[in-house]
Amino acid sequence: MSINHIRRNLVRAFVASPALGSLGAFAQSTWPSGNVKIIVGFPPGGGTDALARVLAPKLTAMWGQQVIVENRAGVAGVLAADIVAKSTDGLTLLMGHINSHGIGPALNPKMPYNADTDFSALSLVGVTPNVLICHPNAPAKTIKDVVALAKAKPGTLSFGSAGSGSAQHLALELFKVAAGIDVLHVPYKGSAPLLTDLMGGQINYSFDTMAAVTPHVKGGKVHAIAQTRTKRSTSYADLPTVAESGYPGFEATTWYGMIGPAKMPPALVARLNADINKAMAMPDVKERLAGVGAEDGGGTAQQFTDFMREERVKWARVVKEANVKVDA
Numbered sequence: 001m002s003i004n005h006i007r008r009n010l011v012r013a014f015v016a017s018p019a020l021g022s023l024g025a026f027a028q029s030t031w032p033s034g035n036v037k038i039i040v041g042f043p044p045g046g047g048t049d050a051l052a053r054v055l056a057p058k059l060t061a062m063w064g065q066q067v068i069v070e071n072r073a074g075v076a077g078v079l080a081a082d083i084v085a086k087s088t089d090g091l092t093l094l095m096g097h098i099n100s101h102g103i104g105p106a107l108n109p110k111m112p113y114n115a116d117t118d119f120s121a122l123s124l125v126g127v128t129p130n131v132l133i134c135h136p137n138a139p140a141k142t143i144k145d146v147v148a149l150a151k152a153k154p155g156t157l158s159f160g161s162a163g164s165g166s167a168q169h170l171a172l173e174l175f176k177v178a179a180g181i182d183v184l185h186v187p188y189k190g191s192a193p194l195l196t197d198l199m200g201g202q203i204n205y206s207f208d209t210m211a212a213v214t215p216h217v218k219g220g221k222v223h224a225i226a227q228t229r230t231k232r233s234t235s236y237a238d239l240p241t242v243a244e245s246g247y248p249g250f251e252a253t254t255w256y257g258m259i260g261p262a263k264m265p266p267a268l269v270a271r272l273n274a275d276i277n278k279a280m281a282m283p284d285v286k287e288r289l290a291g292v293g294a295e296d297g298g299g300t301a302q303q304f305t306d307f308m309r310e311e312r313v314k315w316a317r318v319v320k321e322a323n324v325k326v327d328a
Contacts, residue, residue, distance in 0.1 A: 131207070
């Protein structure tokens with residue numbers, strides 16, 4: 001189906017709508033012409049960036065318009081989300097993340113956007129475990145040994161994260177509470193720089209996304225200790241979970257999903273949802289998603305909306321119960 005045919009169908013669907021006058025750029029052109037941008041809130045090389053770059057060429061082919069991945073790192077994904085929330089060109093989407101739409105609102109009551117009202121959920125792309133990793137030469141390579149070392153040297157073991165308030169940071173905070181340990185949190189601006197430092201020996205450990213660490217685990221540059229969903233990822237079937245390593249019920253996932261600005265026309269949301277789901281069902285995309293542990297993606301836009309709302313409730317509870325504070 002050509003992009004012109006798509007436009008004609010969508011225009012027919014909206015011409016009679018009384019709400020068009022308030023839809024900004026979408027009211028002027030239901031499917032605007034020009035390059036589509038997928039904004040990623042982290043530097044190139046991280047898990048969010050990797051998944052966006054898997055989908056971008058597929059959507060380019062479907063839409064007949066170039067889909068560009070643009071990295072706007074900062075504030076654990078909040079900066080990128082704010083750009084999309086304020087966009088009016090109808091061409092700017094977000095590779096949303098647990099940080100921007102799950103954890104962030106719980107940690108920061110002064111967020112520059114409202115996660116409930118300033119966006120249009122399009123489709124959940126996948127849920128992954130985080131993976132506790134270390135340098136291959138690290139002295140402690142099991143959960144038991146890491147905890148023992150942390151207790152022997154309180155406040156000295158360093159754990160990197162993709163930023164204060166990130167999913168990796170929250171996974172660490174949960175682990176600290178569960179294991180009763182005191183360690184040093186070292187925030188970075190994304191997974192790529194923290195992995196560089198971990199491989200270089202500048203930090204000791206990290207809970208990082210499976211999507212980001214998989215190439216380095218396969219390449220032997222980092223060692224995987226445990227994963228953080230209560231069930232093992234099918235792509236890491238031999239890697240134990242934290243829950244089965246002495247901390248029952250421990251779960252700290254990372255998830256990704258495509259999101260647009262608020263007030264996108266319902267039929268356009270449905271079309272984008274269908275196309276994203278179609279892309280994720282392609283054999284090569286399925287293989288790449290599975291390879292980084294991204295599971296349970298797809299579904300309707302409403303299901304993704306409900307999922308994100310449930311995540312905000314969950315992480316608000318965790319932040320309060322664990323007394324999590326974002327580093328200055």
